[in-house]
Amino acid sequence: MFAAWNPSQPEISDLIIQHDPVTLERRPVRKDDVRAVFAKLGNQQAVRVVDALPDRAGVLDAEAIDRLFVVVHSEMQRLAEEFYHGGRVWELLQAVIGAIRATRPTIGAANRERLRVVDIGCGIGYTVRWLAARTPLASQGVDLVGLDLNSALINEASRLARQENLPCRFVHGDAFSPANAANIYLSTGVLHHFRGDDLGQFFRRHELPETQAFLYYDFQPSFLAAPGSWFFHVVRMRTGLARHDGVLSAVRVHSAETLVSTARAASPGFASGMYGRKIWRTPLPRVFHTLVGIRRPLIPEFRRALGHRVGRLDELA
């Protein structure tokens, strides 16, 4: 079990789906190559999960892997529902939108330029669909868009949104390309996938003229994170892939200090800081914390819009 908690290894899901970084086309993945990564680290739990994945002549069956990803993401959505994640995103997002509208009224005003919110690595689009279903954003001049590099997940997100008639859309592509650039970027559980220099590289891409803020949610590291996540995944998740990667995610997460220092160094055009690290004013850590990045002129209105919740916001610098 403990080899599976080694934070220096990738998650299984990082390896079993590969895309060409330019064309985003799916690349074939050899099962033995993935297996070897975990066998070398002595991670037998991961090896068993990889062994069970369907393959054709040693190459992972792309369709079966896509179906598995949809199942896993549905399980992950259940966790998001239990953590009331949609409401947590809405709590911060409405303050950011309020600040943008108060400070820069031409952006996102109704009947003028629409405000675009993009969820990076949206998976099956729970956050975007929740916002479209439960908030008045779409009728207030806000485009809700989910992006992911996995086309199967994007197709499923689009299907689910169509089924419920939700005013949002999903795109297979790069979130920072000119066609997809956003006023506000969101993500959940994505930051820890960027390791080493890639994290700084990710933040450097935010320096777009139209981008006003980013809100990135991820697990918060703590001494309880690994055992707590392990127990919760054993009880709640059904697939071996979700059980393995969910726990590994919790131990691979970046500390608040790493996130803030990297964001400040790589995106100097934004003031960055953490939000919602503790439950009320107790020392108890929340399961998720949020990295907030916001253009400096928006800060006074953002703090005002947060109201009594401003105490949850660390220093923005």
Place this chain on the structure above:
Amino acid sequence: MTLLLLYLLATLDGGLCGFRAFAGRSALIYKRMYYARAVLRGAIAAQVASFLSLFLLLLTFAVSHHHAELRADLESSAGRMLWVFLPYAAAVVINLAFRALPSTDIRASTSVMVLGPLTGARPFVMIAGVLYGIWSARLLETRLLGIFVLLAMLSLEALLDRIATNRQHHDLASAA
């Protein structure tokens, strides 16, 4: 009264098993009806298990030569089971009630810190409750009935999970 309480607890447990079996399988946003149907399926499955148990109980009575002794033995065993099952059910219900509070932190905390562990403990609570109930039973019939009830309730979640898995595969295949 004791048997009625056990029956109500079994129905509650079945409903919650139904919810858990179907949770995480539908990624829609609006799914109150989906969950209502899941709870109903679980409760119906619990009725099947309860009526099978009742049938077995009546059959045992029919073939037994010491009705009064069997009745007393069954009632005292069932009463002892309640000492384990009632506190567990109360903990579950109280924490479910906490989820009505308008605080996301309190509601999420009930999942992380209480309902998750209580779900994990369910099979052990079932085993502990039945064993405590039948441990000092005088009659073999009482012990066998207790074990049957235990197996029925333990297999309930597995059965519902199988149904939910098949349903999910069917839905995914239809969507594709």
